[in-house]
Amino acid sequence: MKLLPGYADLTNRLRFSPEQGRIWRDSERCVLLSQSALTTLRSQLVAQIGQARARQLFWEMGFAEGARCAVEAKELRPDRDFLEAFAFGPQAHALTGFGWTEIETLDSDSASGHFRGSFLVHDAIEAAIHLATDGVSADPVCWLQTGFASGFASTFAGQPIVMREIECQGMGDAACLLHARPEAEWPELDDVENSAVPLAAPCRRSDSQEIVPGVSAGYHAVRNMIERAAGTDASLLFLGETGVGKEVFAKLAHRLSLRKDAPFVALNCAAIPEGLIEAELFGVAKGAYTSAVASRPGRFELAHGGTLFLDEISMLSPLAQSKVLRAIQEGEFERVGDTRTTRVDVRLLAASNVDLEQAVDEGNFRADLFFRLATLPIRVPPLRQRREDIPGLMEHFRAKYALRHHRKATGFTARSINALLMHDFPGNVRELERMVERAVLLVDEGEAIDIRHLFLGSDRGRIRAGLALTDDGRVAGTETGPDQTQSISQLVGLLRENGEGLKAVESMMVRAALEAARGNVAQAARDLGLTRRQLASRLEKMGL
CATH class of the missing domain: 1.10.8.60 (Helicase, Ruva Protein; domain 3)
Structure with a gap:
């Protein structure tokens, strides 16, 4: 292999301030974790949640870190050839103390989707931990390492790449040998790889059920908040810029909820003229106006038993806001032109691309409605x-x-x-x-x-x-x-x-x-x- 770039562009990004108790990699804080601490963490996780789940957790952590590292590689080595830029990943991995990597072969053609690589990792810390605590293993044990390598290669190449340990020091081999190829070209994926490679299965669901993939810390923070509320009827308020995927996350919240078999009904409040919004929300009684020749249910009734998602909720008029508040607090409302009360059981999810707290301060949004919606505010980061x-x-x-x-x-x-x-x-x-x-x-x-x-x-x-x-x-x-x-x-x-x-x-x-x-x-x-x-x-x- 050709001579690779040095480590200067990586090491120059590290800063130490022992007086403040801080280590930075650019603007991100880091910590030093000793082998004994990592041994304790790994052993406790295996004991408490089982080896399969512990392996998946470490693999996913490694994948996310590898994906982040690939973005850094594009930023720091934009003018280097493929090999020199790709070497950033193995070099960054070595800089963390997890072992050093020898690139044996690397052949890629992004236009055709071709990707093949062979990597030899020496002195892998995960293998050393396993050998010290459990002895020689029958299976590969470097979970963080293979996750990191897969995440880096997938993000760098723009397609799902899986790295597998063909040989492992934890199995008694001299070094850890990783082979890389596109996910579709492996004969089969095991449970961890199949569930953890977020690039591997686009569009296996219909459009209405698709789950947009993500590996970033911001993505997982949003998903974790949704999962925490999965077994409840708590209102969720999704906040973030236009186009970040708030409705997609709302659909995910519905699919993970106890109401997943009931309707999911969505309404973009900004798309409905102010004079028609109440009819859209609460329905219309027969004879309410000239063209109302029959009664028509609104979104609240259509979502009965399920979930109602109101996007751009800040666009509701003050009157509509008060009626929505009553509907979610009391579970009842009247159709437009009707005097009879209709009762519904609905879980409300809402979204806004404006600062609702500021809107409350400015008198443009009801404070009581905001506090009712913001039981669990979830901020979706921009891309x-x-x-x-x-x-x-x-x-x-x-x-x-x-x-x-x-x-x-x-x-x-x-x-x-x-x-x-x-x-x-x-x-x-x-x-x-x-x-x-x-x-x-x-x-x-x-x-x-x-x-x-x-x-x-x-x-x-x-x-x-x-x-x-x-x-x-x-x-x-x-x-x-x-x-x-x-x-x-x-x-x-x-x-x-x-x-x-x-x-x-x-x-x-x-x-x-x-x-x-x-x-x-x-x-x-x-x-x-x-x-x-x-x-x-x-x-x-x-x-x-």
Whole structure:
């Protein structure tokens, strides 16, 4: 193998302040953990929760740390070749004291999805711990190590890569030999690998049941909060920027709850005109107004026995807020135009992209409703604060939309992976999903998604990896590929082959914009560069 870079870019990030009792890696605090302390932790976990669960816990911890490390590798070695940049992972692992790695072979082609590697880890601390406490094992014992290696390789390569210990010092071998290959190319995964590789199974569920993958600390913090409340009817308030996935987490909360077999009903409060919101929430009695020729249930009734999710709840009028408060506190309400009381049993979940505490202080949101909703507030971090989740989301959306649109996109090029890992994503997960869906439509059949398929039009701008998109759609500082005109030509050619015309393209764009905006016509109009009236006119002509 060629001479690898030194450790200076890793060691320069470490700072020690014994007077303050702190160690930093950049801005993140760290601790030194002795072998005896790690031995005690591992032994106690095995004794209390069993070896299988302890192994999974350590594997998942390692995977998450490896994924985070891969993002650092992209940031610190953006201009190095594949081997030099990938070596950051084994070097970072060595710097933590877990053992040093010799890269025997490494062969990767992100465009085709090919990945093969052989790594020899010497003096592995996990093996030493097991040998000292339990003697020679019949199975590999370096759980953190294989999890770290799998997480680093998966995030770095932008596809699910599983590293397995073929040989292990804990089994009496001279060193730990790890083999790496894509998850799909292993004959089978064991229970830990199958449940813990969050990139491994995109779109095995239908769209309504999909669980978007994540490995970051922020993702797990949200999920842990949801799981803590799984057996209760406590209200959950999801807070975070637009597009971070609040509704996805709300659906997860419903699926993990005791009400999972009952309805999950969602309403985007921002998408309903103020004059109609009460009818949407509570229903309409027959004769309430001229066109009410029959009674109609509202979302509260439709969610009876199950879960009601109110997105953008800050958009409710003061009157609607008071009626929602009564409905969730007393379990009763009246339909619009009715005097009879209807009783319901509903668990309420809500979400907001604005600071509700500030809205309360400003008099724009009822304090009593806020305190009723905020039994367990859950803040969902923006995507730029959990970059480790990006590769899993990329693969998830690629598989999802390739299946939906009957397209074959083999994967992502190395530079497209780098660009997406470094992009700031002001639109968060929703922006990434839109970019990948469009790329699936634009990429040539059987080819890998490249930067030019991802960053077009309003997406042009600076990419944190140092790649800049020029006005004509090319990537400055890298080799030039077909420009935006050629990409559009490819799309037109694809539509012509399928017998589609301009109206079909317009309909597809409008539907995609509405879906991305969760039915918010005003937002969809802005995304399309139209006024709300212009989009409403098009929707009327399309019968939408």
